[in-house]
Every structure is written in C-alpha cells, then in structure tokens.
Amino acid sequence: MDPAVLREDMVDGLESAAKDVLHDETVAVAMRDVPRHEFLPDEQTAYADRVHDVLGTRVLAPSTAARFLQALDLEDGDDVLIVGAGVGYTAAVAAEIVGDTNVHAIDISRPLVIDARQNLERAGYGGVLVDRRDGARGLPEYAPFDRILLEAAAVDPPEALLEQLADGGRLVYPRGTQRQRLEAVSANRERRTFAAVSVKPLLVDGEQSGAVERNRTAREDREHAIRRSESRRGWEQEWIEWEDTVGSN
Template sequence: MDPAVLREDMVDGLESPTKVALDDEAVAIAMRDVPRHEFLEDDHAAYADRAHEVLETRVLAPSTVAQLFEALAIENGDDVLIVGAGIGYTAAVAAEIVGEHRVHAVDISRPLVYAARTNLERAGYQGVLVDRRDGAGGLPEYAPFDRILLEAAAVDPPRALLAQLADGGRLVLPRGTQPQRITAVDPDGSSDEFGVVSFDPLLLEGEQSGAVERNRTDREDVEYARRRADSRTGWEQEWIEWDDRLR
C-alpha cells in the first residue's frame, strides 16, 4: 500500500474519539508529512501504532509521539532540542513544524547517532544536527532552546536542561519511575502533568548499549555527590565559630 495512505490512516486513528491521542493540528500535519517508513525497515509496520526495537532502543509508538508533542506545545520558529534522538523520527516531526535548521538532537549511543543521521538525510531532513552527547548535559553550545524534549525517564528534570531553556521555554519528559507521567516543566520549575507512559531511564556514560560496562550505580553516585555539594554545613562555612562550639 502507498505509504502516504498508511500515514493518513495512522493519523486518522490517532485523532479518533477512541484514542484521542492527537489534537494539535500542527503536529497532525507534521505526522502526515514525515515518511515514517524511512526510519523503519518494514513499511507497513512503520505505521502501526506500536513500539519497535531497533539497535537496542525502543522506537516510540506514534500515539506516544503524539502525546509528547501535545505536551511540548511546539510552535513555528521555536528552537528545539531532542534528547534521546533514537532513530531520528521525533526530530523529523519537530523539523516539519519549526524547520530542520532549528532542530538539534543528541543521543548517548554512537550507533543510534549514525542511524539517526542516515535516516534523517534519507527522509529529507539533513539539516537537523545530531550529535553524540550525554543527554543530561544537553547541548549548551546551541542554547537557549524554546522547547526541549527528553525521551527518557528521570525522577527530576536534569538541571543542565532546565538551564538551557529560553525565557518562556518548556521541557517535556517522562517523569518518575514506573510508570511515569509526561510532565511539562517551565524554567522556574513549575510543571503540568499529562498522560501515563513507560520509558527506559536516562542513561549516563558507560550505560549505553555497546559500552564496556553498564553500571547503573553511576547515576546514584552523581546524584549523591550533587546533594552533598548542595547541603554543605560543616567546616567549610567560615562564619561558624568552631572554636567556640567545641569548648
């Protein structure tokens, strides 16, 4: 069947009263235009509303992509960062709305970065920048961003990503453990919650597929170190009269 017809059927299904996954007209138009089959090997399966496994990562189902973009509230002219580029499909949807040169994407997995670049070029979005980075650090060289989409779960929004938001910007992420809620966070920390989802956690260096080791305690080590740094109340505080307190 013609991929264009499959795309129409896919979006019609997302807009149907039974799913109500898609209500944003700009996102609907973008998903009708992006050739999803260029990102997955099976043309017909590409437009089914289900997730796929590619290069040890999960490719989001179209309904999940729609939910994320509904929360993102992306507008024409926004500068966008996709954290967790995966195979590149969500970056392509963003590029349809804001223009490919306004979309940047990062992923911690080198094979996925290569795949995303190849897929985006084949689909006609070669202007999207895709770089291999630890997603929690964002892409400060191109900040600030009007919209940041984090396609991995985190208990709290990474500080570096919040710092890279423009005034009036928005960070969307699956927040929590299992399951999570899609959460939109403003630069001041205020947030709105949307639907329930299930995502894999945000990875640190050494945890990505193909790495020598996958040590999930690294995340806890980094978090504990940050908390200790934020809660220093001891000898480094010069204003405390330690000699008096020890008498």
C-alpha cells in the first residue's frame, strides 16, 4: 500500500474517538508528512501504533510520539533539543514544524546516532544535527533551547537540561520509574502533568546499547569501590615501600 495512505490512516486513527490521542493540528499535519517508514526496517508495520525494537532501543509508538510532541507545544522557528534521538523519527516530526536546522538531537548510543543521521538524510531532514552525547548533560554548545524533549524516564529532569532552557522555554519528559506520567517543566520550574506513558529510563555511559558494560549493578559496585578508596586515610591511602624504607636505615 502507498505509504502516504498509511500515514493518513495512522493519523486518522490517533485522532479518532476510539484512541482520542491527537488533538493538535500542527502535530497532525507534521505526522502526515513525515515518512515514518524511512526510520524503521519493516515498512509494512511502520505505521502501526506499536513499539519497535531497533539497535537495542525502543522506538516510540506513534500515539506516544504524538503525546510527547503535543506536550512540547512547538512553534515555527523554535530551537529544539531531542535527548534520546533513537532512530530519528521524533526529531523529523519536530523538524517538520520548526525547520530542520533548528533541531538538534543527541543519543548516548553511537550506532543509533549513525542510524538516525542516515534516516534523517534519507527522509529529507538532513539539516538536523545528531551527535553522540550523554543525554543528562545536554548540548550546551548550542544552548539555550526553546524546547527540550527527553525521550527517557527520570525521577527528576537533569539539572543541566533545565539550565539549557531559554527564557520561556519548556522541557518535556516522562517522570517516574514504574509508573510514569508525561510532565512539562518551564524555565522557571513550573510543572504541568499530562497523560500516562511508559518508556525506558535515561541511560548513562556504560549502559547504552552496544557498550561493553550495560549492567547497572556492576557500574554501581565500581562507583562504591571508588568512593571507599577516596575516603580512606593514613596507611590505607598511602602505599609504603617497605623494602626502600628498610634499605635506607
């Protein structure tokens, strides 16, 4: 079937009374225009309202992407940062609204960064900047941003991201662990809560897809060992070369 027809069906379904997800006409128009099949390996299921697993990450279902983008409340010309670029689809929809050179996207997984760049270029959004970064640190070189979207759950938004908001800016992220709700935080720390969502938590270095270490327990054990070592005093902290000491007497 023609992908354009599938896109129309996808958006119509999100706007229908049965799902009642998509209400923002700007987001709806953008989602009708972005070729989602360019971002996923299976064109037949690309427009189904379901999660896809690609290169160790979960690609948001269209309904979840719509909720994120509506909460972001994008306007033409906004400078946007997408944290957790994934395969690049959400960045493409944002680019359709604000312009591709106004969108910056980062991901902690190098394979996903490469994939997102290729997908965006193929889909016609080559102006989107995609870089490999630790999401919790944001992209300070290009700050401030009018809108920041964190596509990973956190108990609270990373302070570095809040500091990169422009005056009047907004950060949108899933708040919580097991139970999550979409939340928008303004530059002056005002909060607004939206619908329930379910996404994976924000990863740190060593936990990303393709990394040697992806076990949080192992990372925490190492961090505890470092803290114990740094807290030691006296003979525990300094190694004594006994042979050199004896030889000097």
